[in-house]
Amino acid sequence: MKEFDLLCKEFEQMDVLTYSAYLAEKSMTVLPALQTVAENGIDGATIFFTFVMGAIAADGKLAEEEYAIISPLLQSFFGKTVTYEECKKAFKSYKREAKELTQMVDKMVDILGLLSEELKNDIVIICLMICAIDGKVSLKEKKWIKQLIAE
Numbered sequence: 001m002k003e004f005d006l007l008c009k010e011f012e013q014m015d016v017l018t019y020s021a022y023l024a025e026k027s028m029t030v031l032p033a034l035q036t037v038a039e040n041g042i043d044g045a046t047i048f049f050t051f052v053m054g055a056i057a058a059d060g061k062l063a064e065e066e067y068a069i070i071s072p073l074l075q076s077f078f079g080k081t082v083t084y085e086e087c088k089k090a091f092k093s094y095k096r097e098a099k100e101l102t103q104m105v106d107k108m109v110d111i112l113g114l115l116s117e118e119l120k121n122d123i124v125i126i127c128l129m130i131c132a133i134d135g136k137v138s139l140k141e142k143k144w145i146k147q148l149i150a151e
Contacts, residue, residue: 011132058144
């Protein structure tokens with residue numbers, strides 16, 4: 001657990017340029033890999049978006065800092081600009097479905113079970129980085145990340 005807390009601190013203190021580059025690098029390896037586990041009409045981009053939105057929604061708030069960092073990633077993954085308003089709308093939908101969030105986390109953990117250890121770690125790191133974007137990984141966010149780690 002000490003390693004987890006140290007990793008949280010590292011991402012909380014990371015400068016924006018390093019953060020953005022690292023997040024983009026990790027994301028570019030994760031998305032194609034998620035395509036290999038896509039099924040039932042759900043593609044890798046949708047799976048990735050679910051993880052990203054889960055990380056954003058973990059603390060119950062959508063910080064503009066979170067949106068500012070993930071906006072270019074969303075654009076590159078989905079081939080179109082996702083506005084702050086669209087992101088807020090998706091976030092609000094996520095919050096309304098809070099009862100289903102537990103089931104969604106279970107599905108996310110199931111997806112992680114299909115992946116290599118390295119890819120699982122990359123996805124968890126991406127989620128943790130998104131949680132840390134506002135300079136603090138809250139207790140709610142830590143709890144959510146720990147659910148992804150537990151198998």
